[in-house]
Amino acid sequence: KQQLSSRVAELTRQINEYNHQYYVLDQPSVPDAEYDRLMRELIEIENNHPALKALDSPSQKVGGEALTAFTQVSHQLPMLSLDNVFSIEEWQAFVKRLHDRLGSSDTLAMCAEPKLDGLAVSLRYENGVLVQAATRGDGSTGENITENIRTIKSIPLRLSGENYPGILEVRGEVFMPKASFDSLNALAMKKGEKTFANPRNAAAGSLRQLDSKITAKRNLAFYAYGIGFVGESRDNALGQAWLENSHYQRLKQLQILGLPMCPEVRLLAGEYECEAFYQDILTRRDALSYEIDGTVLKVDDIALQDKLGFVARAPRWATAYKFPAQEELTV
Numbered sequence: 001k002q003q004l005s006s007r008v009a010e011l012t013r014q015i016n017e018y019n020h021q022y023y024v025l026d027q028p029s030v031p032d033a034e035y036d037r038l039m040r041e042l043i044e045i046e047n048n049h050p051a052l053k054a055l056d057s058p059s060q061k062v063g064g065e066a067l068t069a070f071t072q073v074s075h076q077l078p079m080l081s082l083d084n085v086f087s088i089e090e091w092q093a094f095v096k097r098l099h100d101r102l103g104s105s106d107t108l109a110m111c112a113e114p115k116l117d118g119l120a121v122s123l124r125y126e127n128g129v130l131v132q133a134a135t136r137g138d139g140s141t142g143e144n145i146t147e148n149i150r151t152i153k154s155i156p157l158r159l160s161g162e163n164y165p166g167i168l169e170v171r172g173e174v175f176m177p178k179a180s181f182d183s184l185n186a187l188a189m190k191k192g193e194k195t196f197a198n199p200r201n202a203a204a205g206s207l208r209q210l211d212s213k214i215t216a217k218r219n220l221a222f223y224a225y226g227i228g229f230v231g232e233s234r235d236n237a238l239g240q241a242w243l244e245n246s247h248y249q250r251l252k253q254l255q256i257l258g259l260p261m262c263p264e265v266r267l268l269a270g271e272y273e274c275e276a277f278y279q280d281i282l283t284r285r286d287a288l289s290y291e292i293d294g295t296v297l298k299v300d301d302i303a304l305q306d307k308l309g310f311v312a313r314a315p316r317w318a319t320a321y322k323f324p325a326q327e328e329l330t331v
């Protein structure tokens, strides 16, 4: 028994190392066959000795028993939706409202992010371990899709290092990269199955699978873009104190914990740089490996965000600056 649990620990360490090389460094050091052999041995031991299967075992990435339904999750902090602007005039009106509400026209540092066209989710980590994941739903209540989320290779089952609060909720977007979408549809076509209209629908359909083994094969990806509830736990007194006063720095903190962040995100010195960011991303849109439908421009200073608050559910401190609708190709 003892040497079995040490074998599980050894396999876990080795597989996590290979995952890091493959998904984070993009430099695998062993062939897939070797990786698969270790994973099969781990799953074999866990199936024969369930007591040895940990919540954050790398075997959770391949999916488990199918569910019969999703349970509901209520978000401790509501998941916000975004107001939109569609033109530079509307953007400038948004900026004017910021200045009016803050009673100052001081330059505002802005966190500029591509607007990923996927599905918003909330990931809950307790003592560094992923314990729950939910869809946005109506902003207050979402579906519990924890088993499906565990299969997404770029979402860590355990946070790296020690510098994290006892309870940490990460907000971000699950999406299907364009290449994965194309190969999924090509396969569906070949098998005479229905194809998906776009990567967003494919991601939503893949996350709504009751059988997480199907989700595991859909090559979904994730980028973090915010933080929800943060608190202390019995074993970890780090709570709100862990949080930085800059939205951009918070994203960098999440990156250090092993959560992926969109490489196009920029901290801009002032709101006057947003238009150039928007135009730059618009010109590079087709070259990105994932679909976006605009940019999200956020006041970076958290204290100012709190001062601005939000109306209904949309924050007053951020707006999505969306691209003109693309002419749908009529085939």
Ligand SMILES: NC(=O)n1nc(-c2ccco2)nc1N
Residues within 6 Å of the ligand: 080, 081, 082, 113, 114, 115, 116, 117, 118, 173, 225, 226, 296, 318
């Ligand atoms: N969809 C997307 O990429 N989003 N969505 C937000 C968001 C929604 C509410 C607050 O922030 N941020 C980014 N990058």
